[in-house]
Amino acid sequence: MTTTRNLLAEQSARFARLDPVIPAQRVAPVGEPVVAALPDGRVVGGVVAFHHHPPGTVSSLWSARYCRELTPLLGSVGAEGLAELLAAARPVLVDGLAAEPDSAVEVIWPSRDAEATRVLLDHGFVPLSVLAIRTTAAPSRPAPVDDRVRVRRGGPSDLTEVLDLAMAELEYSALVGGTVLRPDARDLKAETLRTRLAGDHPVWLAEVDGLVIGLAEGAWSPVAEGSPGSTRLPTGLLGYVNCVSVASGARGLGVGQLLMARAHEEFDTAGARATYLYYNPPNPLSSVFWPRQGYRPLWTIWESRPATGLRHGP
Template identity: 50%
Template structure:
């Protein structure tokens, strides 16, 4: 009989054929196990990890307060195995209960694993977020824009401008993705921006005629030694935490010029690549980021509330 280790090995071997950018390992966290079988009797399994985000905490801006995340171990059966496992998860939820408000069921799965996609859709999941990656390149061409647009590194004195722009992005993202604009969002964003502007993480501003019109909050991650960064090949990566362009200048090329500058800086730093999260339902970012060279690696599927799992 197949063990969990057997399922992981088979699954990782299959992932390597689905997408060579996927890491060689798959995370199996601590949690509650679920076991199921496909129609032909093949065993599959999964681990359910429960996360509670307290009110007023930063993760509540992009997650529900109660998150039930399933880590599937479906071996060589992406569609039938995922379907069987999600049926078992529904029974698991019925037995243990879940909040009817501010809760979610979450599965993060390789974006290119199309057979599993069908099973997730059939059970009511929606693709709310993608982890997308880009290879480092230096682009010498900067778009010529009307007016004077300059890019510079932001500092502590730019706190108000950074907070205003990031709140604008959050407000829009809450309409088209996993983000939630909560009452304490201004306080949380201000605290986060203050810490970022006083750290080594780079924040860049684009200014038109001296007025900030776009911001890129970025950072560095060593995926070889950073917990929770197991979805990328090990090494030093750059990430884009937030890109926000003022509504009045969207579509004029400011965001493209800012990211050209940012990507040049990433490449000069010698990183393996850069990554970010964007929302597939977002009509702006779902077009903008692929044009900047990003492509989906992992897709996060959600059902909100958790009780809506089919």
């Protein structure tokens, strides 16, 4: 009989062959279990977690209000097992959401698994976001086109300028990805940035003649063995990039590249094992910019919005 432990071990071995940076999966997530049988008698499984992001929560800015997340446990089966599992899990994933347009079904899966990509596309999923990682040393600091551009650390007195740049990024991302421009978005962003600017996490600002034209929001992200983050990322001290935004009139000056060179320099000097971030593949700016900074997709976040858009397959 195939057990969850066996499925996890076999799936981890398969993931390691696809992408050696993906950590071993030792513990199944908590949620409602789902099982599917293949025509040849093999069995695969999965876990469905239920997430609610009500008004007033920062997570509601990048998530549907009601989200059902499926974590497949396919062992060594791969795409064939994923198709069967999606069919078996569909009632659990869409139950009660027929009249809820602000809903989503989500699957987070290794970006290099092309076979699974085909299955997910056939079932109505869209790759709205990727978790991308950079494990190589930062390149030498680039020279901006305009040598008046300077980079410095931000502080509490910079809140107004930082908030304006962060909102500009949020509004653009809402056009090209999974971000949702909620009515309370500015208040939520202001509170988050106020805390960040007053704390220990780095915020870098680019300015010309005292005028702030660019923002890079970072954080230190220690990932401990056995923590939730260790199922997605290498363990150790990591650097995290939350938001990069350049004023529209200042693009083309090398501002974003200069900000990230400074961020990478500080992360590397502090001994960060890697740096990571999320970006939207449909975004025509970030999908070009981030690979040039040394980032590549590790996990892809696939979504069907609304949840009832989940299809039965080809």
